[in-house]
Amino acid sequence: GQSLEQPSEVTAVEGAIVQINCTYQTSGFYGLSWYQQHDGGAPTFLSYNALDGLEETGRFSSFLSRSDSYGYLLLQELQMKDSASYFCASYSSASKIIFGSGTRLSIRP
Amino acid sequence: DAGVTQSPTHLIKTRGQHVTLRCSPISGHKSVSWYQQVLGQGPQFIFQYYEKEERGRGNFPDRFSARQFPNYSSELNVNALLLGDSALYLCASSPHPDTGNLLYEQYFGPGTRLTVT
Secondary structure: OEEEEOOOOOOOOOOOEEEEEEEEEOOOOOOOOEEOOOOOOOOOOEEEEEOOOOEEOOOOEEEEEEOEEEEEEEEOOHHHHHHHHEEEEEEOOOOEEEEEEOOEEEEOO | OOEEEEEEOOOEEEEOOOOOEEEEEEOOOOOOEEEEOOOOOOOEEEEEEEEEEEEOOOOOOOOEEEEOOOOOEEEEOOOOOOOOOOOOEEEEEEOOOOOOHHHHHOOOOOOOOEEHH
């Protein structure tokens, strides 16, 4: 079937680096996206990888390996405001846009 | 510029009733997509419309329907409501016609929280 798997929770310390992994099974793979959603808020787009490799946008980077059906989001210099849920998303010919179930990132001072 | 707007913000309905949710996209965007997000889960794709035509449909029953108007605003209709339809309904706007392009450019509205009792 079509699925995206990611850890349900991750905890990290302010100022540190954290990596959120996503493995996928989709047909007709287009690429992998990452979204951030604060409690009570709307998802906001962070990053997109269509090809293998690393995409960097400020403190956030995203990586994709199509041969391994795997990607990750890397958050550096963590700030308290980064506490949120993070979703990977992809495209499948069957279900169209699919999202993972989300990783809740908690940051400790 | 205004972002994506949705109405109402909250809604309480009874099982078996019908509901209509509304969305206005960002000015200049012709694509509107609808998602259902159950608490603790990721958004689930319901529909995408581009210039009034359905461009993508997720795995939802026929009780769910949508349409897009000439001004690109959209309505999501759900008939015969079930308890399991309780969720946050998100609308997203994009300038792109193809569903795959939504992966890298779509902007979500604040959502409508639907509670079915």
